[in-house]
Amino acid sequence: MSFLKYFIFVFTVNFMLKDISSISGHSFWKIKELVENRREKSAIHDYRRLYGSGQFIEEVLLTQPLDHFDAYSSRTYKQKIYIxxxxxxxxxGPIFLYIGGEVALSNRSAYSGHHVQMAKLFGAMVVAAEHRFYGDSIxxxxxxLDQLQHLSSQQGLADLTKVHNYITTRYELNDNKWICFGGSYPGALSAWFRLKFPHLVFGAVASSAPVQAQTDFQGYNEVVAQSLADPAVxxxxxxxxxxxxxxxxIDRMxxxxxxxxxxxxxxxxxxLSEPNDQKVFVNILAAIFMGIVQFNNEFPFLNIxxxxxxxxxxxxSYSNLQKINQxxxxxxxxxCVDNRYSSYLSYLRNQTVDRRALKLSIRQWIWQTCTQFGYYMTCKDGTSCPFSRLMTLESHLALCKEVYKISENMVPKFVQFTNDYYGANHPKGTRIIFVNGSIDPWHFLSVLKSDxxxxxxxxxxxxxAHCADMATQKSTDPQSLKEARLVIQKEIASWLKET
Structure with a gap:
């Protein structure tokens, strides 16, 4: 497609999109917002086509302890769940638990997606739980800062045990089998919920799940390079x-x-005279490619x-890169593109909860990367990364210190604890399906071989690409995706037949 045609397309779709120019930070989050909007519109269309105007999704605000691990703490918050x-x-019938992550959870998680299609097939109830500190669950x-200490994967898993108890009590369940589902960070949570609470969850599907925490995630951009070079896409x-x-x-300039x-x-x-602004600039520019590769074909014409x-x-190539930026x-x-480091710091330091703008919650997610996961996408000599060498680990770690008062030497220790606690990419769990796509950069940190x-x-x-298997199945899906969903479905069917 020519650049001119790209602009014609852009002008035709702009009227459909809410203004997301206020999202600070790099363009990866902007692409993610576009994808979320697209998923929402597609799900609403599917709902109306399949169910008409009927209402059958129930929303519940479940009171949860703010700190599950301190019996003397009385503070609570309300967690949003859909039934x-x-x-x-x-x-x-079985219970299919859809686990939310680092974005606000829409009720579409309870009526749209491959897990819902399988729920119809197996006669399952669908329960979707929003992650603490995201969306309305905050x-x-x-x-x-004194509250963010209660935002962790461990606290999130403890929330899910209370969701399990609520549903079990309310519906007077007995030996109903629970299967949990999640994609990306929630994919890791899905695997970990089965791993840590096998008495509650019978099986788990972990899509695009980065179960191995890694401070310096060089592999992300190496996979991006491979995907940009893949003629199949x-x-x-x-x-x-x-x-x-x-x-x-750019680096020479x-x-x-x-x-x-x-x-x-x-x-x-x-x-762009200041070094920190230069680092923000190259990260924002590279993130256009990173985001489009990760969400390949999720938004019209945004693909490899x-x-x-x-x-x-x-x-x-330099002038063509300008076209992509435009x-x-x-x-x-x-x-214009706000490349000011001060703007990004100001956005991350904002402690005001704005419930009208919580679809993407960058302050919370960066906190989790600093305290548990790392996942910092860097670009170094000696790797196949095609982007700027100004994308350093040090620049990421500096944010942890400047925004959250977490020193650079503590982040690798937190990451190591996460891997020790969950088992990294060799968790040795039972009844867990790890699903990954070849052009998804996150597959680098997942489980790629059956045990x-x-x-x-x-x-x-x-x-x-990322979490492609989780979408509602369509006739236009590639054969490899259709076959993968069939494998998932057959595996779940075998679990449900077990006594």
């Missing part, structure tokens, strides 16, 4: 080389103090094929 009992074969002071080695060439020129030219060429809101088509247009700005309604002894099943799907 869909429309297709439940009561009283003995107290008004929840963004204060419209990439090529030439495309990866052109991306690398463009970013190499920075080192040569040609930052005025960079600011002009890439429509920066302010100067069209990215590479632009990079192959006439002109040099495309992203149009798509997200930006007149017949422990009962872990690995499903690897060629040509698919």
């Amino acid at each position: 869909n009992a429309k297709n439940w074969n009561k009283p003995n 107290n008004d002071d929840g963004l204060h 419209g990439g090529s080695k030439q495309c990866t080389a052109q991306v690398a060439e463009a970013f190499q020129k 920075v080192s040569g103090q040609q930052t005025k030219g960079l600011a002009k060429d890439f429509l920066s809101c302010g100067s 094929k069209n990215l590479c088509n632009i990079m192959r247009e006439s002109g040099d 495309m992203m700005m149009k798509l997200t309604n930006q007149s 017949q002894v422990s009962g872990e099943v690995a499903v690897f799907i060629n040509g698919t």
Whole structure:
């Protein structure tokens, strides 16, 4: 697709999108917001087509302890859960638990997706639980540092035990089998819930689950490079080389103090003379590629094929990179790109809970990366990363210190604890299905080989991106994805037949 056609498309879809230009930080989160909006619209369309105007999703606000591990603490918060009992074969049908993560949870999680399709097939009740401190499941002071200490995967899993107890008591369940589902961070939670609470959960599906915490996540951009070079999804080695060439020129311009030219060429809101602003700039620019690769084809025309088509247009790689930056700005309604480090710090330090703007919650998620997971996508010499060498681990760790008062040397210790606690990418769990796509960068930290002894099943799907298996099945899905969903369905069927 030509750059001109891209702009025509952008102008036609802009009227459908809410203004997300206020989302601070890099463009990965902007792409994620676009994808979330798209998923929501698609789910609503499917709901109306399948169910008409009937209402059958119940919303419950469940009172939870703020700290499950301190018996003397009396503080609580309200956790939002959704219940869909429309297709439940009561009283003995299974319970499918959908686990929320680092975004607000929509009620679509209880009526849309492959897990809901399987719930209809197996007569299951669907229960969807929002993660603490995200969406509506947060107290008004929840963004204060003294409150964020209660935001962790361990506390989140403890919340799920209370959800289990609530549903069991309310519906007078007996030996009903529970299967949990999650994608990305919730995919890891799904595996960990089965791992840590096997008496509550009979089996788990962990899609795109980065169960191995890693401070310096170099592998992310190595997979991005491989995906941009994959002809099966419209990439090529030439495309990866052109991306690398463009970013190499940027690095040369920075080192040569040609930052005025960079600011002009890439429509920066302010100067790029400060080193921290330069680091924000290259991260925002690289995140366009990272986000589009991760969510390949989730939003119309935002895919590897069209990215590479632009990079192959006439002109040099640097000017084509400018076109991609302008495309992203149009798509997200930006007149200029705010590359100021001070703006990003201000956004992350904001402790005011705005319930109108909680769909994406960056302050909370960065806290979790600093205290548990790392997951910092870096770009170093000696790797296949095609982006700027200014994308360093040190710049990520500096945020932990400046925003959350967590010293740089503590983050690797927290990451090591997470791996020791859960088992990293060798958890040795039973009845866990790990599902990953070949072009999803997060598969680098997941479980990729089945373990017949422990009962872990690995499903690897060629040509698919992040959490692709979790979407509602469509006739246009690639054959590899259809076959993968069939494997998942058959495995769950076998679990439900066990006595």
